[in-house]
Amino acid sequence: MKSHVKALVVGGGAVGTSIAYHLARAGWDDVMLLERDELTSGSTWHAAGLLPYFNMSYATTHIHDHSIKLYKTLEDETGLNAGFYVVGNLRMAQTDARMDEYRLYAATAETVGVPFEWMTPAQIAERWPLVRTEDLKGALYHPTDGYINPADVTMALARGARQRGVEIERRWQVDGYAWKGDHWDVTVTKMAEKGGNLVPSDETTVIHAEHVVTATGNHAQRTAKLLGIKIPAIPVEHQYIVTEPDPALVDYRKTHGEHPVLRDADAKWYVREERGGWILGPYERNAPARFEYGVPDSFRADLFPLALDRIEEEYMSFIHRIPSSEQVGLKDDYNGPICYTPDGNPLLGPAPGLRNMWLAEGFSFGITAAGGAGHYLAQLMVEGEAAIDMASLDPRRYGGDWMTTEYAARKNEEAYEHVYILHHPDEERPACRPLRTAPAYDRQRALGAQFGCVNGWERPNYYGPLDAPDSFDHDARSFRRGGWWQHVVDEAKAIREGVGLIDATTFAKHRVFGPGAAAFLDWFTCNRLPKVGRINLTYALTAHGTVRTEYTIVRLAEDDFYLVSAGAWEAYDGDHLRKAEEDWFATQGGGPDGWFGVENVTTKWGVFAIAGPKARAVLSDIVKDADAATVLSNARLPWLSAREIELGMCPVRAIRVAYTGELGWELHHPIEMQNYLWDLLMKAGEAHGLKLVGARAQNWLRQEKSYRAFGNELGRDATPLEAGLDRFVDLSKDFYGKAAMEKTGIRSACVTLRIDGPADADPWGREALYLPDGTRVGRLTSGGYSVAFGQSIGMGYVRPDLAAEGTALKVRIMGDLWDATVTCDSPYDPKNATIRADG
Known part of the structure; x- marks a missing residue:
């Protein structure tokens, strides 16, 4: 066994072997894979082998698409049949809401180029007469996917890896990781079989690896302990039965081909053929998490006791849908661990806080994702970035000290249960909430706040009726304009016409300070740094020149900076800042005149955003200053400036900026004084008609101003120049990623569109864009409704030649094409007159 390698992959399931294969395919000729038992001995061996395209995530859809295409080529390359049966995938719908879900998913599928067909109940019955259809509304059919033998595809990937020089070693367990500054020392122990169990032998060695990838599946909690980090990947029991x-x-198959994989999402199961019978896989309620604190040494390729009473409802619905199955006995059954994460998507990318350590954990659909996960992770490792933005799968999206094992276990159980529950784009799942709450939470809840969850924080999405039960938000959800829609319209109008108050406490906040802070930030971000008392919007770039993250930088002093970024990405941004700090000192040196520190101050500061034409009037009633009449004027607190002021007894860092595009301020305040400030603002606002406003209205309003959002328009697949943010890029200076950004050029362009959409629906930001002749030319990244223009609005990317104002396009909303027109940047108040208004 080698003692020095370029990359060590830990875990020999479908995901691990795919990563090893793709690293070798990408040109790394010194790769090793270790498996503590035998290849496929984890969840891979008992997986049902389904390959569903369906996923609401743009990145995950790309991953699934790559897998399905790759698996069809493996036999030609390796000589091993991967056992891929291209029988198609039929997703049936019993309700109109389910059909709307499929229409929204289909819009995402179109942006990736995934083929699909719509089918009526009559067409289903004609083609597959064993399926009962009288209570169906229709179905979505994917003709190019199906199912695969998990062991066969894993072995094919392993052979492909070996053919490209990968060394695969079985029966070696990792017992320790130690970072040595430029490589990992990985302590491994030879495993021996004793009494049917695997036990460590006395044979140990150390492998020196420049990079390590963990794909340890059910053993993710052990991996987390060895690395000293948190990995919210915990298995949940999944049962399926074979009839x-x-x-x-059998009679039907004498004259017909195999049934597609059948999914009755409203009944919460999948079914496929198996040797003349059926495999039924339900996603029932109350499936428990297992191995929260590690897999017992005695558990190998084992299963759990069956709990058939838990799936009785799903079994009866299977008999209803395929009546011929009622007289068929059970042949086999499985109840095994399938790893999940709190949102159901894998953790794929850099490990938080660690160098050259990569995670590939939490794959609930591991067979489907394995091929694409290996492909895109190899791009990240070898090239520095993937061809698609992988932030939605980044392990650092779950970070911080607040994350616990209990939270992960309960949320993973919820994710399992929600596999077939309607995936409303406005859904907010209830498990483990509320957990992180700002002080004003109870006050907001009493006033009708309907909360969303951002990085564990509760944040008002909108304010519903005061007399509504707690279930109002659930009842209000829809794929179209839900019960919340009119409330959000009213909130958006209040900002445009009067004054509104938004709780923005969830913003991530970091302080960078010290004599070397300015030099570091000048290199770290692409815009010029602000002067003391001013702010600038700027971007940290990737090595490829694309957008790594977005910051609002407030310069408090010559060597003291306050950085504000998106709340959902606190751990992601913090980890990048700290690693960039290390890179800076490693390349530039430190010394007494060059040191600086990075501090996460997110939980120290609450934030209220007050905005609207009457915002200054509200604050003027409570500001304390020797010259209170002018403290909020443009002369003393102009647009894009910051000032320490006093509101009543509360010291406030007032930042003259508004994500809504109206006159406004962000009021950053000591978190312990939040309730005092809330009450003060509410009382002062009474005379001016102040209205409470949530995040959904703010999202609509920022689109009227063409304000890009990180995770939507901004990401690691577009440069700031492609995003149309030239004014925030200072090309006269050197900064990280500059050369790569300039070399990339303009591959696509970000545009804002006014949309003549349906009367009962708006785009969600996942829809495909077309020319009037039907040629697909781009996709939306944001969507909503404009109160200023009385129509739908959206932002997205198109070919650069189509970015001119007035270009006529089409957008797919709820299955139909609707007219869309490229408008100017910042269609509402393009000259920024309202946001600059003086007092």
Whole structure:
């Protein structure tokens, strides 16, 4: 066994072997894979092998698409049949809401180029007469996917890896990781079989690896402990049963091809053929998490006791949908661990706080994702970035000290249960909430706040009726304009016409300070740094020149900076800042005149955003100053400036900026004084008609101003120049990623569109864009409704030649194409007259 390697992959399931294969395919010729038992001995061996395209995530859809295409080529390359049966995938719908879900998903599929067909109940019955259809509304059919033998595809990937020089070693367990500054020392122990169990032998060695990838599946909690980090990947029990041959199916197959994989999402199961019978896989309620604190040494390729009473409802619905199955006995059954994460998407990318350590954990659909996960992770490792923005899968999206094992276990159980529950784009899942609450939470809840969850924080999405039960938000959800829509319209109008108050406490906040802070930030971000008392919007770039993150930088002093970024990305941004700090000192040196520190101050500061034409009037009633009449004027607190002021007894860092595009301020305040400030603002606002406003209205309003949002328009697949942010890029200076950004050029362009959409629906930001002749030319990244223009609005990317104002396009909303027109940047108040208004 080698003692020095370029990359060490830990874990020999489908995901691990795919990563090893793709690293070798990408040109790394010194790769090793370790497996503590045998290849496929984890969840891979008992997986049902389904390959569903369906996913609401743009990145995950790309990953699934790559897998499905790759698996069809493996036999030609390796000589091993991967056992891929291209039978198609039929997703049936019992309700109109389910059909709307499919229409929204289909819009995402179109942006990736995934083929699909719509089918009526009559067409289903004609083609597959064993399926009962009278209570169906229709179905979405993917003709190019199906199912695969998990062991076969894993072995094919392993052979492909070996053919490219990868060394695969079985029966070696990792027992320790130690970072040595430029490589990892990985302590491994030879495993021996004793009494049917695997036990450590006396044979140990150390492998020196420049990079390590963990793909340890059910053993993720052990991996987390060895690395000293948190990995919210914990298995949940998943049962499926195999029936005896169904005579009706056997007879049908004499003259017909195999059924597609059948999914009755409203009944919460999938079914496929298996040797003349059926495999039924339900996603029931109350499936428990397992191995929260590690997998017992005695558990190998084992299963749990069955709990068939838990899936009785799903079994009966299977009989209803395929009546011939009622007389068929059970042949086999499985109840095994399948790893999940709190949102159901894998953790794929850099490990938080660690160098050259990569995670590939939490794959609930590991067979489907393995091929694409290996492909895109190899791009990240070898090239520095993937061809698609991987932030939505980044392990650092779950970070910080607040994350616990209990939270991960309960949220993973919820994610499992929600596999077939309607995936409303406005859904907010209830498990483990509320957990992180700002002090004003109870006051907001009493006033009708309907909360969303951002990085564990509760944040008002909108304010519903005061007499509504707690279930109002659930009842209000829809794929179209839900019950919340009119409330959000009213909130957006209040900002445009009067004054509104938004709780923005969830913003991530970091302080960078010290004599070397300015030099570091000048290199770290692409815009010029602000002067003391001023602010600038700027971007940290990737090595490829794309947008790594967005910051609002407030310069408090010559060597003291306050950085504000998106709340959902606190750990992501903090980890990048700290690693960039290390890189700076490693390349530039430090010394007494060059040191600086990075401090996460997110939980020290609350934030209220007050905005609207009457915002100054509200604050003027409570500001304390020797010349209170002018403290909020443009002369003393102009647009894009910051000032320490006093509101009543509360010291406030007032930042003259508004994400809504109206006259406004962000009021950053000591978190312990939040309730005092809330009450003060509410009382002062009474005379001016102040209205409470949530995040959804703010999202609509920022689109009227063409303000890009990180995770939507801004990400690691577009440069700031492609995003149309030239004014925030200072090309006269050197900064990280500059050369790569200039070399990339303009591959696509960010535009704002006014949309003549349906009367009952708006785009969500996942829809495909077309020319009037039907040619697909781009996609939306944001969507909503404009109160200023009385129509739908959206932002997205198109070919550069189509970015001119007035270009006529089409956008797919709820299955139909609707007219869309490229408008100017900042269609509402393009000259920024309102936001600059003086007092």
